Amino acid sequence: MGLTYQEEFTIPFDMVDVKQEIKLPDFISYCLGVSGRQSEELGRSDLYVFQEFGLIWVVTDYELTIQRLPKYNETITIKTEAVAYNKFFCHRMFYIYDAAGNLLLDILCYFVLIDFETRKVAPVPEDLIAPYQSEQVKKLPRAPKYQLLENPSVQEFPVRYFDLDMNGHVNNGKYLEWMYEALGYDFLLCHVPKKIQLKYLKEVEATSLVSSRMVAEAGGSQHEIVVDGHIHAQAVIEWRERHVAG
């Protein structure tokens, strides 16, 4: 088991949707910020990792299991831990608790290190990973595989200026936003996600035209983010119907 790190967070107005529930794309970005602060505390900031090793962290997969989404003004605890790693992959967990200590959701993240020069996946240096006290293992559970979609519905989204992060690529959270958008307002109003599996394959660049492809089925939806015929991300989402307040 790795070192744990935690922060409290009170959900602000601009991070909730029309149901007063947290916007998951924004929240995932926020959680990455929390793990960034753990890394700083351990002397392993992104800047240090880049300067000392020429490497950058990249998320390849997320798996979210959701009991309930945090709500406006609720104070939650975000606990994170770099759980385990093998030669190339690192697993990090986020556990989100309410004030009474109930688990609201958890997020499993798959990270790899990319060599900044070659853009290739690099082995995890022992010196870099040691302070996290993660477990070194031979094999890690692999992220799920996804089927190619047949006859999906398609919605197009031009990449916007503010979609880009300081690396000039679309911020991770945007992919999930485009996937949600494909489902439509009426569906989103009366459904909440209970499980989300999400894979990132390729960065999306400025001025791209993104196709958000979707196939809906009973209780779930499957998604692809496509640019110029190439798949950049895939997801499977299980939904539960929302109990609409009377």
Next chain:
Amino acid sequence: MGLTYQEEFTIPFDMVDVKQEIKLPDFISYCLGVSGRQSEELGRSDLYVFQEFGLIWVVTDYELTIQRLPKYNETITIKTEAVAYNKFFCHRMFYIYDAAGNLLLDILCYFVLIDFETRKVAPVPEDLIAPYQSEQVKKLPRAPKYQLLENPSVQEFPVRYFDLDMNGHVNNGKYLEWMYEALGYDFLLCHVPKKIQLKYLKEVEATSLVSSRMVAEAGGSQHEIVVDGHIHAQAVIEWRERHVAG
């Protein structure tokens, strides 16, 4: 002069653009959160104002004067003060300082109170405003007037699910994002705003189709946000050319 309230803030990764500078739409929302925390501290939370008075705060105008935009990982101080009010209008200032105490930008906000039932502007109750120690004045400087645009360029944006806040209206910050978007990626890469005047006239609802109209001129741009032929917001932005790092 009113009571001042301040917080420090370190600019996170997901709040900066490709130039490593803060995304203004997100930052304005963040600043409103800061003033919300002042209000809570003074026993005047939004919930209290609604429950005791049946009123809600609405921003009508912003005026931003920008020396330099805060950058990634920079720690800034956000200082705010409810400066003055008359029968219907309240002026609040935000001052943003760098770690050395230099003023980076300031934001003047015009607020009114809306009666939740009638949706009409309500007089400012003395009991509500007293704790802020704002100056009561007969007249406040009025927000600027805007010209109607002639032969603007037009870009259309369907309102997205995550554009909406928990009141079911588009979050204020989105208007500025649509205005920026009308300028295009290449322009935004090599320009920074030095002055922004922004007026909100009407809320934008879910499932609207928004037209972002724009006229560019030397050193500046004028903007309208239009839905079904009605103007919902107007802005004038002065730009300075960016010194591109060599």
